[in-house]
Amino acid sequence: MALAETRLWAETPTGAPDLAVQAARILDRCRAERPRVHAVTNAAAQVLTANLLLAAGAVPSLTIAADEIGSFTERSAALLVNLGTLDTERRAGIPIAIASARSARRPWVLDPVYVEASPGRLAMARLCLAGGPAVVRLNGSEFGALSGEPATDEALAGFARAQGTVVALTGETDRISDGERLLVLANGHPLMARTTAMGCALSALVAALLPLADDPATAAAAALLAGGIAGEVAGERAGGPGSFVPAFLDAVDGLDEAAIQARARVG
Amino acid sequence: MALAETRLWAETPTGAPDLAVQAARILDRCRAERPRVHAVTNAAAQVLTANLLLAAGAVPSLTIAADEIGSFTERSAALLVNLGTLDTERRAGIPIAIASARSARRPWVLDPVYVEASPGRLAMARLCLAGGPAVVRLNGSEFGALSGEPATDEALAGFARAQGTVVALTGETDRISDGERLLVLANGHPLMARTTAMGCALSALVAALLPLADDPATAAAAALLAGGIAGEVAGERAGGPGSFVPAFLDAVDGLDEAAIQARARVG
Amino acid sequence: MALAETRLWAETPTGAPDLAVQAARILDRCRAERPRVHAVTNAAAQVLTANLLLAAGAVPSLTIAADEIGSFTERSAALLVNLGTLDTERRAGIPIAIASARSARRPWVLDPVYVEASPGRLAMARLCLAGGPAVVRLNGSEFGALSGEPATDEALAGFARAQGTVVALTGETDRISDGERLLVLANGHPLMARTTAMGCALSALVAALLPLADDPATAAAAALLAGGIAGEVAGERAGGPGSFVPAFLDAVDGLDEAAIQARARVG
Numbered sequence: 001m002a003l004a005e006t007r008l009w010a011e012t013p014t015g016a017p018d019l020a021v022q023a024a025r026i027l028d029r030c031r032a033e034r035p036r037v038h039a040v041t042n043a044a045a046q047v048l049t050a051n052l053l054l055a056a057g058a059v060p061s062l063t064i065a066a067d068e069i070g071s072f073t074e075r076s077a078a079l080l081v082n083l084g085t086l087d088t089e090r091r092a093g094i095p096i097a098i099a100s101a102r103s104a105r106r107p108w109v110l111d112p113v114y115v116e117a118s119p120g121r122l123a124m125a126r127l128c129l130a131g132g133p134a135v136v137r138l139n140g141s142e143f144g145a146l147s148g149e150p151a152t153d154e155a156l157a158g159f160a161r162a163q164g165t166v167v168a169l170t171g172e173t174d175r176i177s178d179g180e181r182l183l184v185l186a187n188g189h190p191l192m193a194r195t196t197a198m199g200c201a202l203s204a205l206v207a208a209l210l211p212l213a214d215d216p217a218t219a220a221a222a223a224l225l226a227g228g229i230a231g232e233v234a235g236e237r238a239g240g241p242g243s244f245v246p247a248f249l250d251a252v253d254g255l256d257e258a259a260i261q262a263r264a265r266v267g
Numbered sequence: 268m269a270l271a272e273t274r275l276w277a278e279t280p281t282g283a284p285d286l287a288v289q290a291a292r293i294l295d296r297c298r299a300e301r302p303r304v305h306a307v308t309n310a311a312a313q314v315l316t317a318n319l320l321l322a323a324g325a326v327p328s329l330t331i332a333a334d335e336i337g338s339f340t341e342r343s344a345a346l347l348v349n350l351g352t353l354d355t356e357r358r359a360g361i362p363i364a365i366a367s368a369r370s371a372r373r374p375w376v377l378d379p380v381y382v383e384a385s386p387g388r389l390a391m392a393r394l395c396l397a398g399g400p401a402v403v404r405l406n407g408s409e410f411g412a413l414s415g416e417p418a419t420d421e422a423l424a425g426f427a428r429a430q431g432t433v434v435a436l437t438g439e440t441d442r443i444s445d446g447e448r449l450l451v452l453a454n455g456h457p458l459m460a461r462t463t464a465m466g467c468a469l470s471a472l473v474a475a476l477l478p479l480a481d482d483p484a485t486a487a488a489a490a491l492l493a494g495g496i497a498g499e500v501a502g503e504r505a506g507g508p509g510s511f512v513p514a515f516l517d518a519v520d521g522l523d524e525a526a527i528q529a530r531a532r533v534g
Numbered sequence: 535m536a537l538a539e540t541r542l543w544a545e546t547p548t549g550a551p552d553l554a555v556q557a558a559r560i561l562d563r564c565r566a567e568r569p570r571v572h573a574v575t576n577a578a579a580q581v582l583t584a585n586l587l588l589a590a591g592a593v594p595s596l597t598i599a600a601d602e603i604g605s606f607t608e609r610s611a612a613l614l615v616n617l618g619t620l621d622t623e624r625r626a627g628i629p630i631a632i633a634s635a636r637s638a639r640r641p642w643v644l645d646p647v648y649v650e651a652s653p654g655r656l657a658m659a660r661l662c663l664a665g666g667p668a669v670v671r672l673n674g675s676e677f678g679a680l681s682g683e684p685a686t687d688e689a690l691a692g693f694a695r696a697q698g699t700v701v702a703l704t705g706e707t708d709r710i711s712d713g714e715r716l717l718v719l720a721n722g723h724p725l726m727a728r729t730t731a732m733g734c735a736l737s738a739l740v741a742a743l744l745p746l747a748d749d750p751a752t753a754a755a756a757a758l759l760a761g762g763i764a765g766e767v768a769g770e771r772a773g774g775p776g777s778f779v780p781a782f783l784d785a786v787d788g789l790d791e792a793a794i795q796a797r798a799r800v801g
Contacts, residue, residue, distance in 0.1 A: 046310050063354070065352065066355075240785070240787040250507030253509070317731070338652040513778075517777050520776070
């Protein structure tokens with residue numbers, strides 16, 4: 001598929017409304033419906049992830065224990081599997097969580113953190129991919145390790161088609177591809193990269209929005225758009241990377257359609 | 268026991284002084300005596316728990332490892348056992364911690380987090396109950412799963428008597444029963460439920476106050492009153508759920524008798 | 535060695551420049567070179583450690599899993615081994631991390647948290663010491679347990695010489711000895727002791743600066759000086775122990791040579 005074939009959300013044949021409006025509506029649904037999200041995530045991300053989900057209206061649970069991860073996944077509306085700090089307990093629990101999500105038909109997000117840094121983690125990520133995540137959220141280095149090629153728009157689309165998933169690549173700009181469409185989001189703030197687990201937490205927000213959006217790509221776009229805009233709001237208020245975190249959660253809590261419309265930079 | 272038999276703290280035959288005054292004195296003792304508290308708690312709660320204990324003047328330790336949890340429990344003045352993120356390591360360590368607390372005569376608090384969500388966790392909670400916690404701190408769903416009945420005042424009292432413990436139920440109002448007396452606390456702020464592990468951290472504060480109060484019910488009441496009032500103070504200062512957490516810890520640190528007296532809503 | 539033989543940094547025969555200037559230059563190098571630091575640290579310290587490293591310009595990773603800890607250590611410029619929450623996974627991973635650091639010639643820091651509280655942890659700390667840490671960062675109780683004697687200046691120097699390491703003792707004042715020289719740093723703020731894992735996080739900052747400083751003692755001095763000054767700045771801005779943490783990270787991010795020069799209290 002040539003790059004020229006990629007299309008913006010607003011131009012799809014489905015006549016989807018403007019992404020900013022969609023994102024605001026999905027966030028409102030999240031606040032009203034309070035979806036449960038089971039987040040299997042790394043030790044540095046657990047608190048921020050739970051607090052971001054709560055700030056967005058969702059209800060988090062976090063256990064990684066093999067003998068209860070299935071129960072928690074089944075009672076949730078969506079699952080996050082993040083491969084950071086991949087210890088024995090997580091390695092045992094993750095396949096059970098994915099199997100439970102599949103049998104209970106819960107959509108899930110894969111976040112292959114630092115997959116370029118450890119061969120065992122790369123093998124685990126490939127195993128997880130075979131479990132059919134609705135969205136894979138990752139950065140450029142992680143995409144390179146997982147796909148074997150640089151993160152060009154064509155490579156994202158090819159990977160999405162080959163794996164039957166949506167790729168949500170975060171970085172200078174965020175790039176989301178479902179294999180046909182490409183969406184580029186230019187919101188965000190440099191302090192987001194100066195705070196541990198910001199990307200991990202946003203992956204959990206993608207999971208929270210999966211049951212509430214028309215399709216996984218729109219859920220990913222809504223979550224990353226909301227995160228990027230909240231990051232901008234927080235960046236304007238914060239005095240540095242420390243005060244950025246509470247300001248970011250406050251901004252997510254306060255995000256409304258007017259702010260999203262005014263700030264969205266969707267390409 | 269009929270509901271009419273339940274009594275307010277201020278009306279007990281023991282002539283206990285006003286709860287607000289008692290709570291302020293117990294908090295002052297905590298700041299002066301700096302009790303060590305060993306907190307076996309879940310991965311989302313560890314940092315907030317340690318920081319709440321430090322803000323209140325106590326000294327936290329947190330290890331869950333089976334081969335050192337006994338040493339840490341014995342050198343502490345009180346123990347918290349929280350069942351969140353109940354992995355292999357925690358499942359092995361918790362019985363050792365409880366046995367050490369019993370043999371060293373350290374009072375302890377049970378917090379059966381999400382016990383309604385996993386059969387294995389419910390079984391573990393029942394085993395822990397048999398170990399004689401001084402206080403069980405939990406919410407309505409958890410009480411329902413653990414006791415098999417809705418969390419009415421009669422059910423709280425019945426459970427407290429049957430288990431020989433104090434029940435501290437948190438929610439819209441906090442309700443504390445030792446089987447005879449019932450205390451209703453109406454302080455708090457909606458942002459407390461928008462922050463992960465707030466209830467878990469307050470359970471650790473109950474543990475910290477156990478060695479300093481006349482009885483476990485008063486320790487629970489003092490901790491939940493202090494927490495609810497600090498929550499109100501923080502809620503007035505915070506711009507959302509993110510800035511609420513640092514504001515809450517600041518408020519706990521700054522809590523004095525005047526503020527407790529002025530704000531306490533004890534029913 | 536008599537105490538009279540100990541010398542201030544500024545008086546060494548190497549003609550080392552003023553410590554404040556050195557510290558500022560090392561911090562600037564950290565921001566420019568962004569060293570990777572693999573931090574094996576306790577559950578209460580992981581988030582603050584990662585955020586402190588990011589605030590200082592370094593790039594953290596945190597896994598404790600035995601089968602990937604070697605890969606993460608080898609791709610890092612330095613390693614931290616902190617013995618807090620010493621569970622099965624950490625006990626298995628730590629020796630592998632140390633062996634990887636040795637074979638890849640990466641300098642590393644040992645932080646023997648709460649080594650006085652558990653015999654198993656003390657044994658582990660001694661085993662780690664044999665692995666040749668460049669710096670041991672600890673408090674007075676921990677030094678007493680590890681060395682068998684009170685933390686006098688002579689004892690610090692003797693321990694440093696016997697172990698071929700640098701001792702960085704934190705407390706009312708920070709005292710750094712490489713066996714010959716002694717440096718006393720008097721910066722800091724009482725709220726640093728009211729926040730969980732502040733010392734643990736500073737140990738990781740020592741690790742980050744190891745590859746950037748002339749010698750391990752200077753790296754330790756630069757990290758503790760920066761931490762103490764950032765603590766003072768944050769203490770002046772914070773409303774209590776809760777708001778102190780974000781203010782501390784902001785202050786680390788904003789630290790420049792002028793502030794370090796103006797505030798450094800080096801004895």
